[in-house]
Amino acid sequence: MSRLRKGSRVWRDEEVSAASRVLVACAGPYFTIEPRTLFERAAPLEIEIGAGRGDFILERAAKAPERNFLAVELAATIAQLMAVRAGRSGLTNLKVVRMDARTLVNLMLPEASVDAFHIYFPDPWPKERHLKHRLFTEWFAASLKVRLRPQAPLFVATDVAGYAEEIFAMLGEGGFVRTELAVPGAESTGFAQRFRAAGKPIHAGAFVARR
Ligand SMILES: C[S@@+](CC[C@H](N)C(=O)[O-])C[C@H]1O[C@@H](n2cnc3c(N)ncnc32)[C@H](O)[C@@H]1O
Structure with a gap:
Protein backbone atom coordinates (compact mmCIF):
# COMPACT_ATOMS: atom_id res chain seq x y z
CA MET A 1 0.00 0.00 0.00
CA SER A 2 2.78 2.43 0.93
CA ARG A 3 4.44 1.56 -2.38
CA LEU A 4 1.29 2.60 -4.23
CA ARG A 5 1.05 5.84 -2.23
CA LYS A 6 4.67 6.52 -3.11
CA GLY A 7 3.86 5.89 -6.78
CA SER A 8 1.09 8.48 -6.91
CA ARG A 9 3.08 11.00 -4.83
CA VAL A 10 6.11 10.71 -7.11
CA TRP A 11 3.85 11.01 -10.14
CA ARG A 12 2.58 14.40 -9.04
CA ASP A 13 5.96 16.08 -8.67
CA GLU A 14 8.28 17.60 -11.23
CA GLU A 15 9.67 14.26 -12.34
CA VAL A 16 6.58 13.70 -14.46
CA SER A 17 8.57 15.01 -17.40
CA ALA A 18 11.34 12.45 -16.90
CA ALA A 19 8.77 9.67 -16.67
CA SER A 20 6.81 10.86 -19.67
CA ARG A 21 9.95 10.51 -21.78
CA VAL A 22 9.84 6.72 -21.28
CA LEU A 23 6.08 6.16 -21.01
CA VAL A 24 4.50 4.94 -24.23
CA ALA A 25 1.38 6.97 -25.01
CA LEU A 45 13.94 -6.07 -28.50
CA GLU A 46 13.36 -7.67 -25.09
CA ILE A 47 9.98 -7.37 -23.38
CA GLU A 48 9.21 -7.91 -19.70
CA ILE A 49 5.58 -8.65 -18.94
CA GLY A 50 4.27 -7.65 -15.50
CA ALA A 51 7.51 -5.83 -14.76
CA GLY A 52 6.37 -4.42 -11.41
CA ARG A 53 8.75 -1.76 -10.08
CA GLY A 54 11.18 -2.62 -12.88
CA ASP A 55 14.08 -3.87 -10.75
CA PHE A 56 15.04 -6.50 -13.31
CA ILE A 57 14.56 -4.59 -16.55
CA LEU A 58 16.23 -1.40 -15.33
CA GLU A 59 19.36 -3.36 -14.49
CA ARG A 60 19.26 -5.40 -17.70
CA ALA A 61 18.72 -2.34 -19.92
CA ALA A 62 21.66 -0.58 -18.26
CA LYS A 63 23.89 -3.60 -18.96
CA ALA A 64 22.87 -3.93 -22.65
CA PRO A 65 22.66 -0.46 -24.26
CA GLU A 66 22.79 -2.07 -27.72
CA ARG A 67 19.36 -3.68 -27.14
CA ASN A 68 15.89 -2.16 -26.73
CA PHE A 69 13.68 -2.98 -23.73
CA LEU A 70 9.95 -2.61 -23.23
CA ALA A 71 8.42 -3.03 -19.76
CA VAL A 72 4.71 -3.82 -19.65
CA GLU A 73 2.72 -3.32 -16.47
CA LEU A 74 -1.03 -3.39 -15.92
CA LEU A 94 13.98 1.40 -22.07
CA LYS A 95 10.28 2.26 -22.49
CA VAL A 96 7.36 1.56 -20.18
CA VAL A 97 3.85 0.81 -21.36
CA ARG A 98 0.84 0.62 -19.05
CA MET A 99 -1.55 -1.92 -20.44
CA ASP A 100 -2.77 -5.47 -20.21
CA ALA A 101 0.04 -7.55 -21.67
CA ARG A 102 -2.52 -9.86 -23.25
CA THR A 103 -3.70 -7.02 -25.48
CA LEU A 104 -0.14 -6.10 -26.37
CA VAL A 105 0.94 -9.64 -27.20
CA ASN A 106 -2.27 -10.80 -28.84
CA LEU A 107 -2.88 -7.73 -30.98
CA MET A 108 -0.30 -4.97 -31.01
CA LEU A 109 3.14 -6.31 -31.76
CA PRO A 110 4.41 -7.19 -35.22
CA GLU A 111 5.03 -10.87 -35.90
CA ALA A 112 8.60 -12.11 -35.30
CA SER A 113 9.63 -8.81 -33.71
CA VAL A 114 10.70 -9.87 -30.21
CA ASP A 115 14.12 -11.23 -29.24
CA ALA A 116 13.17 -12.30 -25.69
CA PHE A 117 10.11 -12.32 -23.45
CA HIS A 118 10.62 -12.24 -19.69
CA ILE A 119 7.65 -13.24 -17.51
CA TYR A 120 8.52 -13.40 -13.84
CA PHE A 121 6.10 -14.29 -11.06
CA PRO A 122 2.85 -13.73 -12.95
CA ASP A 123 -0.02 -13.40 -10.48
CA PRO A 124 -1.30 -16.94 -9.71
CA TRP A 125 -4.92 -15.93 -8.89
CA PRO A 126 -5.33 -18.92 -6.54
CA LYS A 127 -9.11 -18.63 -6.06
CA GLU A 128 -11.14 -20.75 -8.44
CA ARG A 129 -13.39 -17.87 -9.47
CA HIS A 130 -10.37 -15.68 -10.32
CA LEU A 131 -8.57 -18.22 -12.49
CA LYS A 132 -9.82 -16.42 -15.61
CA HIS A 133 -7.43 -13.55 -14.79
CA ARG A 134 -4.33 -15.72 -15.17
CA LEU A 135 -1.97 -14.51 -17.86
CA PHE A 136 -1.16 -17.89 -19.33
CA THR A 137 -3.69 -19.57 -21.60
CA GLU A 138 -3.20 -21.66 -24.73
CA TRP A 139 -4.15 -18.59 -26.74
CA PHE A 140 -1.57 -16.41 -24.99
CA ALA A 141 1.15 -19.06 -25.47
CA ALA A 142 0.34 -19.17 -29.18
CA SER A 143 0.56 -15.36 -29.41
CA LEU A 144 3.93 -15.30 -27.63
CA LYS A 145 5.21 -17.78 -30.20
CA VAL A 146 4.01 -15.67 -33.12
CA ARG A 147 5.73 -12.51 -31.77
CA LEU A 148 9.10 -14.17 -31.09
CA ARG A 149 11.80 -14.34 -33.71
CA PRO A 150 12.99 -17.87 -34.56
CA GLN A 151 15.13 -19.27 -31.71
CA ALA A 152 14.37 -16.27 -29.47
CA PRO A 153 13.76 -17.31 -25.84
CA LEU A 154 10.80 -17.00 -23.53
CA PHE A 155 11.90 -16.87 -19.89
CA VAL A 156 9.42 -17.77 -17.17
CA ALA A 157 9.64 -18.06 -13.39
CA THR A 158 7.06 -18.56 -10.68
CA ASP A 159 7.06 -19.54 -7.01
CA VAL A 160 3.83 -21.55 -7.44
CA ALA A 161 4.65 -25.18 -8.28
CA GLY A 162 1.21 -26.02 -9.70
CA TYR A 163 1.15 -22.93 -11.89
CA ALA A 164 4.66 -23.74 -13.17
CA VAL A 177 10.70 -26.71 -26.18
CA ARG A 178 12.60 -26.22 -22.95
CA THR A 179 16.26 -25.24 -23.28
CA GLU A 180 19.23 -25.16 -20.94
CA LEU A 181 19.50 -21.37 -21.05
CA ALA A 182 19.76 -19.71 -17.65
CA VAL A 183 16.67 -17.68 -16.70
CA PRO A 184 18.07 -14.22 -15.92
CA GLY A 185 15.18 -12.85 -13.84
CA ALA A 186 14.71 -15.92 -11.67
CA GLU A 187 17.18 -14.50 -9.16
CA SER A 188 17.00 -10.78 -9.64
CA THR A 189 13.45 -9.41 -9.92
CA GLY A 190 11.96 -7.76 -6.84
CA PHE A 191 9.77 -10.80 -6.12
CA ALA A 192 12.62 -13.24 -6.83
CA GLN A 193 14.77 -11.54 -4.22
CA ARG A 194 11.93 -11.59 -1.72
CA PHE A 195 11.14 -15.29 -2.31
CA ARG A 196 14.80 -16.30 -2.19
CA ALA A 197 15.30 -14.45 1.07
CA ALA A 198 12.32 -16.38 2.46
CA GLY A 199 13.81 -19.69 1.24
CA LYS A 200 10.93 -20.35 -1.18
CA PRO A 201 11.64 -22.63 -4.16
CA ALA A 209 9.55 -22.24 -30.23
CA ARG A 210 9.78 -25.41 -32.31
CA ARG A 211 9.67 -24.33 -35.93
C1 LIG B 1 3.68 -10.76 -8.64
S1 LIG B 1 4.07 -9.29 -9.48
C2 LIG B 1 5.70 -9.61 -10.13
C3 LIG B 1 6.44 -8.36 -10.50
C4 LIG B 1 7.83 -8.59 -11.12
N1 LIG B 1 7.76 -9.40 -12.31
C5 LIG B 1 8.77 -9.24 -10.14
O1 LIG B 1 9.11 -10.42 -10.31
O2 LIG B 1 9.16 -8.57 -9.18
C6 LIG B 1 3.07 -9.43 -10.95
C7 LIG B 1 2.97 -8.13 -11.70
O3 LIG B 1 2.30 -8.38 -12.93
C8 LIG B 1 1.37 -7.33 -13.16
N2 LIG B 1 0.33 -7.87 -14.04
C9 LIG B 1 -0.66 -8.73 -13.69
N3 LIG B 1 -1.42 -9.03 -14.77
C10 LIG B 1 -0.90 -8.34 -15.81
C11 LIG B 1 -1.26 -8.21 -17.18
N4 LIG B 1 -2.32 -8.88 -17.68
N5 LIG B 1 -0.51 -7.40 -17.96
C12 LIG B 1 0.55 -6.73 -17.46
N6 LIG B 1 0.94 -6.79 -16.16
C13 LIG B 1 0.22 -7.59 -15.35
C14 LIG B 1 0.89 -6.96 -11.78
O4 LIG B 1 0.30 -5.67 -11.73
C15 LIG B 1 2.17 -7.06 -10.97
O5 LIG B 1 2.91 -5.85 -10.98
Missing part, protein backbone atom coordinates in the same frame (compact mmCIF):
# COMPACT_ATOMS: atom_id res chain seq x y z
CA CYS A 26 -1.51 4.58 -25.66
CA ALA A 27 -3.60 6.70 -27.98
CA GLY A 28 -5.47 6.55 -31.24
CA PRO A 29 -8.12 4.15 -32.46
CA TYR A 30 -5.59 1.77 -33.99
CA PHE A 31 -2.83 1.92 -31.40
CA THR A 32 0.00 -0.49 -32.23
CA ILE A 33 3.59 -0.88 -31.13
CA GLU A 34 6.10 -0.56 -33.92
CA PRO A 35 9.45 -1.13 -32.16
CA ARG A 36 11.64 0.66 -34.68
CA THR A 37 9.52 3.82 -34.48
CA LEU A 38 9.13 3.64 -30.72
CA PHE A 39 12.88 3.47 -30.05
CA GLU A 40 13.92 5.46 -33.13
CA ARG A 41 16.38 2.74 -34.07
CA ALA A 42 16.46 -0.91 -35.13
CA ALA A 43 17.87 -3.12 -32.36
CA PRO A 44 17.02 -6.44 -30.71
CA ALA A 75 -1.32 -1.51 -12.61
CA ALA A 76 -1.25 2.24 -13.24
CA THR A 77 0.49 3.36 -10.05
CA ILE A 78 3.14 0.64 -10.35
CA ALA A 79 3.74 1.48 -14.03
CA GLN A 80 4.06 5.17 -13.11
CA LEU A 81 6.54 4.38 -10.35
CA MET A 82 8.58 2.27 -12.78
CA ALA A 83 8.42 5.06 -15.39
CA VAL A 84 9.74 7.56 -12.86
CA ARG A 85 12.61 5.22 -12.00
CA ALA A 86 13.33 4.60 -15.69
CA GLY A 87 13.13 8.34 -16.45
CA ARG A 88 15.53 9.15 -13.62
CA SER A 89 17.96 6.49 -14.84
CA GLY A 90 18.50 8.39 -18.10
CA LEU A 91 18.37 5.17 -20.11
CA THR A 92 17.33 5.72 -23.72
CA ASN A 93 16.83 2.03 -24.54
CA GLU A 165 3.51 -27.24 -14.12
CA GLU A 166 0.52 -25.81 -15.95
CA ILE A 167 2.53 -23.14 -17.76
CA PHE A 168 5.29 -25.53 -18.81
CA ALA A 169 2.77 -28.10 -20.08
CA MET A 170 0.86 -25.40 -21.95
CA LEU A 171 4.07 -24.18 -23.59
CA GLY A 172 5.01 -27.74 -24.58
CA GLU A 173 1.61 -28.30 -26.15
CA GLY A 174 1.85 -24.89 -27.81
CA GLY A 175 5.04 -25.80 -29.68
CA PHE A 176 7.76 -24.60 -27.31
CA ILE A 202 11.48 -20.96 -7.57
CA HIS A 203 10.38 -22.82 -10.69
CA ALA A 204 11.99 -21.37 -13.78
CA GLY A 205 12.35 -22.37 -17.40
CA ALA A 206 13.66 -21.02 -20.71
CA PHE A 207 11.78 -22.01 -23.85
CA VAL A 208 12.16 -21.57 -27.59
Whole structure:
Protein backbone atom coordinates (compact mmCIF):
# COMPACT_ATOMS: atom_id res chain seq x y z
CA MET A 1 0.00 0.00 0.00
CA SER A 2 2.78 2.43 0.93
CA ARG A 3 4.44 1.56 -2.38
CA LEU A 4 1.29 2.60 -4.23
CA ARG A 5 1.05 5.84 -2.23
CA LYS A 6 4.67 6.52 -3.11
CA GLY A 7 3.86 5.89 -6.78
CA SER A 8 1.09 8.48 -6.91
CA ARG A 9 3.08 11.00 -4.83
CA VAL A 10 6.11 10.71 -7.11
CA TRP A 11 3.85 11.01 -10.14
CA ARG A 12 2.58 14.40 -9.04
CA ASP A 13 5.96 16.08 -8.67
CA GLU A 14 8.28 17.60 -11.23
CA GLU A 15 9.67 14.26 -12.34
CA VAL A 16 6.58 13.70 -14.46
CA SER A 17 8.57 15.01 -17.40
CA ALA A 18 11.34 12.45 -16.90
CA ALA A 19 8.77 9.67 -16.67
CA SER A 20 6.81 10.86 -19.67
CA ARG A 21 9.95 10.51 -21.78
CA VAL A 22 9.84 6.72 -21.28
CA LEU A 23 6.08 6.16 -21.01
CA VAL A 24 4.50 4.94 -24.23
CA ALA A 25 1.38 6.97 -25.01
CA CYS A 26 -1.51 4.58 -25.66
CA ALA A 27 -3.60 6.70 -27.98
CA GLY A 28 -5.47 6.55 -31.24
CA PRO A 29 -8.12 4.15 -32.46
CA TYR A 30 -5.59 1.77 -33.99
CA PHE A 31 -2.83 1.92 -31.40
CA THR A 32 0.00 -0.49 -32.23
CA ILE A 33 3.59 -0.88 -31.13
CA GLU A 34 6.10 -0.56 -33.92
CA PRO A 35 9.45 -1.13 -32.16
CA ARG A 36 11.64 0.66 -34.68
CA THR A 37 9.52 3.82 -34.48
CA LEU A 38 9.13 3.64 -30.72
CA PHE A 39 12.88 3.47 -30.05
CA GLU A 40 13.92 5.46 -33.13
CA ARG A 41 16.38 2.74 -34.07
CA ALA A 42 16.46 -0.91 -35.13
CA ALA A 43 17.87 -3.12 -32.36
CA PRO A 44 17.02 -6.44 -30.71
CA LEU A 45 13.94 -6.07 -28.50
CA GLU A 46 13.36 -7.67 -25.09
CA ILE A 47 9.98 -7.37 -23.38
CA GLU A 48 9.21 -7.91 -19.70
CA ILE A 49 5.58 -8.65 -18.94
CA GLY A 50 4.27 -7.65 -15.50
CA ALA A 51 7.51 -5.83 -14.76
CA GLY A 52 6.37 -4.42 -11.41
CA ARG A 53 8.75 -1.76 -10.08
CA GLY A 54 11.18 -2.62 -12.88
CA ASP A 55 14.08 -3.87 -10.75
CA PHE A 56 15.04 -6.50 -13.31
CA ILE A 57 14.56 -4.59 -16.55
CA LEU A 58 16.23 -1.40 -15.33
CA GLU A 59 19.36 -3.36 -14.49
CA ARG A 60 19.26 -5.40 -17.70
CA ALA A 61 18.72 -2.34 -19.92
CA ALA A 62 21.66 -0.58 -18.26
CA LYS A 63 23.89 -3.60 -18.96
CA ALA A 64 22.87 -3.93 -22.65
CA PRO A 65 22.66 -0.46 -24.26
CA GLU A 66 22.79 -2.07 -27.72
CA ARG A 67 19.36 -3.68 -27.14
CA ASN A 68 15.89 -2.16 -26.73
CA PHE A 69 13.68 -2.98 -23.73
CA LEU A 70 9.95 -2.61 -23.23
CA ALA A 71 8.42 -3.03 -19.76
CA VAL A 72 4.71 -3.82 -19.65
CA GLU A 73 2.72 -3.32 -16.47
CA LEU A 74 -1.03 -3.39 -15.92
CA ALA A 75 -1.32 -1.51 -12.61
CA ALA A 76 -1.25 2.24 -13.24
CA THR A 77 0.49 3.36 -10.05
CA ILE A 78 3.14 0.64 -10.35
CA ALA A 79 3.74 1.48 -14.03
CA GLN A 80 4.06 5.17 -13.11
CA LEU A 81 6.54 4.38 -10.35
CA MET A 82 8.58 2.27 -12.78
CA ALA A 83 8.42 5.06 -15.39
CA VAL A 84 9.74 7.56 -12.86
CA ARG A 85 12.61 5.22 -12.00
CA ALA A 86 13.33 4.60 -15.69
CA GLY A 87 13.13 8.34 -16.45
CA ARG A 88 15.53 9.15 -13.62
CA SER A 89 17.96 6.49 -14.84
CA GLY A 90 18.50 8.39 -18.10
CA LEU A 91 18.37 5.17 -20.11
CA THR A 92 17.33 5.72 -23.72
CA ASN A 93 16.83 2.03 -24.54
CA LEU A 94 13.98 1.40 -22.07
CA LYS A 95 10.28 2.26 -22.49
CA VAL A 96 7.36 1.56 -20.18
CA VAL A 97 3.85 0.81 -21.36
CA ARG A 98 0.84 0.62 -19.05
CA MET A 99 -1.55 -1.92 -20.44
CA ASP A 100 -2.77 -5.47 -20.21
CA ALA A 101 0.04 -7.55 -21.67
CA ARG A 102 -2.52 -9.86 -23.25
CA THR A 103 -3.70 -7.02 -25.48
CA LEU A 104 -0.14 -6.10 -26.37
CA VAL A 105 0.94 -9.64 -27.20
CA ASN A 106 -2.27 -10.80 -28.84
CA LEU A 107 -2.88 -7.73 -30.98
CA MET A 108 -0.30 -4.97 -31.01
CA LEU A 109 3.14 -6.31 -31.76
CA PRO A 110 4.41 -7.19 -35.22
CA GLU A 111 5.03 -10.87 -35.90
CA ALA A 112 8.60 -12.11 -35.30
CA SER A 113 9.63 -8.81 -33.71
CA VAL A 114 10.70 -9.87 -30.21
CA ASP A 115 14.12 -11.23 -29.24
CA ALA A 116 13.17 -12.30 -25.69
CA PHE A 117 10.11 -12.32 -23.45
CA HIS A 118 10.62 -12.24 -19.69
CA ILE A 119 7.65 -13.24 -17.51
CA TYR A 120 8.52 -13.40 -13.84
CA PHE A 121 6.10 -14.29 -11.06
CA PRO A 122 2.85 -13.73 -12.95
CA ASP A 123 -0.02 -13.40 -10.48
CA PRO A 124 -1.30 -16.94 -9.71
CA TRP A 125 -4.92 -15.93 -8.89
CA PRO A 126 -5.33 -18.92 -6.54
CA LYS A 127 -9.11 -18.63 -6.06
CA GLU A 128 -11.14 -20.75 -8.44
CA ARG A 129 -13.39 -17.87 -9.47
CA HIS A 130 -10.37 -15.68 -10.32
CA LEU A 131 -8.57 -18.22 -12.49
CA LYS A 132 -9.82 -16.42 -15.61
CA HIS A 133 -7.43 -13.55 -14.79
CA ARG A 134 -4.33 -15.72 -15.17
CA LEU A 135 -1.97 -14.51 -17.86
CA PHE A 136 -1.16 -17.89 -19.33
CA THR A 137 -3.69 -19.57 -21.60
CA GLU A 138 -3.20 -21.66 -24.73
CA TRP A 139 -4.15 -18.59 -26.74
CA PHE A 140 -1.57 -16.41 -24.99
CA ALA A 141 1.15 -19.06 -25.47
CA ALA A 142 0.34 -19.17 -29.18
CA SER A 143 0.56 -15.36 -29.41
CA LEU A 144 3.93 -15.30 -27.63
CA LYS A 145 5.21 -17.78 -30.20
CA VAL A 146 4.01 -15.67 -33.12
CA ARG A 147 5.73 -12.51 -31.77
CA LEU A 148 9.10 -14.17 -31.09
CA ARG A 149 11.80 -14.34 -33.71
CA PRO A 150 12.99 -17.87 -34.56
CA GLN A 151 15.13 -19.27 -31.71
CA ALA A 152 14.37 -16.27 -29.47
CA PRO A 153 13.76 -17.31 -25.84
CA LEU A 154 10.80 -17.00 -23.53
CA PHE A 155 11.90 -16.87 -19.89
CA VAL A 156 9.42 -17.77 -17.17
CA ALA A 157 9.64 -18.06 -13.39
CA THR A 158 7.06 -18.56 -10.68
CA ASP A 159 7.06 -19.54 -7.01
CA VAL A 160 3.83 -21.55 -7.44
CA ALA A 161 4.65 -25.18 -8.28
CA GLY A 162 1.21 -26.02 -9.70
CA TYR A 163 1.15 -22.93 -11.89
CA ALA A 164 4.66 -23.74 -13.17
CA GLU A 165 3.51 -27.24 -14.12
CA GLU A 166 0.52 -25.81 -15.95
CA ILE A 167 2.53 -23.14 -17.76
CA PHE A 168 5.29 -25.53 -18.81
CA ALA A 169 2.77 -28.10 -20.08
CA MET A 170 0.86 -25.40 -21.95
CA LEU A 171 4.07 -24.18 -23.59
CA GLY A 172 5.01 -27.74 -24.58
CA GLU A 173 1.61 -28.30 -26.15
CA GLY A 174 1.85 -24.89 -27.81
CA GLY A 175 5.04 -25.80 -29.68
CA PHE A 176 7.76 -24.60 -27.31
CA VAL A 177 10.70 -26.71 -26.18
CA ARG A 178 12.60 -26.22 -22.95
CA THR A 179 16.26 -25.24 -23.28
CA GLU A 180 19.23 -25.16 -20.94
CA LEU A 181 19.50 -21.37 -21.05
CA ALA A 182 19.76 -19.71 -17.65
CA VAL A 183 16.67 -17.68 -16.70
CA PRO A 184 18.07 -14.22 -15.92
CA GLY A 185 15.18 -12.85 -13.84
CA ALA A 186 14.71 -15.92 -11.67
CA GLU A 187 17.18 -14.50 -9.16
CA SER A 188 17.00 -10.78 -9.64
CA THR A 189 13.45 -9.41 -9.92
CA GLY A 190 11.96 -7.76 -6.84
CA PHE A 191 9.77 -10.80 -6.12
CA ALA A 192 12.62 -13.24 -6.83
CA GLN A 193 14.77 -11.54 -4.22
CA ARG A 194 11.93 -11.59 -1.72
CA PHE A 195 11.14 -15.29 -2.31
CA ARG A 196 14.80 -16.30 -2.19
CA ALA A 197 15.30 -14.45 1.07
CA ALA A 198 12.32 -16.38 2.46
CA GLY A 199 13.81 -19.69 1.24
CA LYS A 200 10.93 -20.35 -1.18
CA PRO A 201 11.64 -22.63 -4.16
CA ILE A 202 11.48 -20.96 -7.57
CA HIS A 203 10.38 -22.82 -10.69
CA ALA A 204 11.99 -21.37 -13.78
CA GLY A 205 12.35 -22.37 -17.40
CA ALA A 206 13.66 -21.02 -20.71
CA PHE A 207 11.78 -22.01 -23.85
CA VAL A 208 12.16 -21.57 -27.59
CA ALA A 209 9.55 -22.24 -30.23
CA ARG A 210 9.78 -25.41 -32.31
CA ARG A 211 9.67 -24.33 -35.93
C1 LIG B 1 3.68 -10.76 -8.64
S1 LIG B 1 4.07 -9.29 -9.48
C2 LIG B 1 5.70 -9.61 -10.13
C3 LIG B 1 6.44 -8.36 -10.50
C4 LIG B 1 7.83 -8.59 -11.12
N1 LIG B 1 7.76 -9.40 -12.31
C5 LIG B 1 8.77 -9.24 -10.14
O1 LIG B 1 9.11 -10.42 -10.31
O2 LIG B 1 9.16 -8.57 -9.18
C6 LIG B 1 3.07 -9.43 -10.95
C7 LIG B 1 2.97 -8.13 -11.70
O3 LIG B 1 2.30 -8.38 -12.93
C8 LIG B 1 1.37 -7.33 -13.16
N2 LIG B 1 0.33 -7.87 -14.04
C9 LIG B 1 -0.66 -8.73 -13.69
N3 LIG B 1 -1.42 -9.03 -14.77
C10 LIG B 1 -0.90 -8.34 -15.81
C11 LIG B 1 -1.26 -8.21 -17.18
N4 LIG B 1 -2.32 -8.88 -17.68
N5 LIG B 1 -0.51 -7.40 -17.96
C12 LIG B 1 0.55 -6.73 -17.46
N6 LIG B 1 0.94 -6.79 -16.16
C13 LIG B 1 0.22 -7.59 -15.35
C14 LIG B 1 0.89 -6.96 -11.78
O4 LIG B 1 0.30 -5.67 -11.73
C15 LIG B 1 2.17 -7.06 -10.97
O5 LIG B 1 2.91 -5.85 -10.98
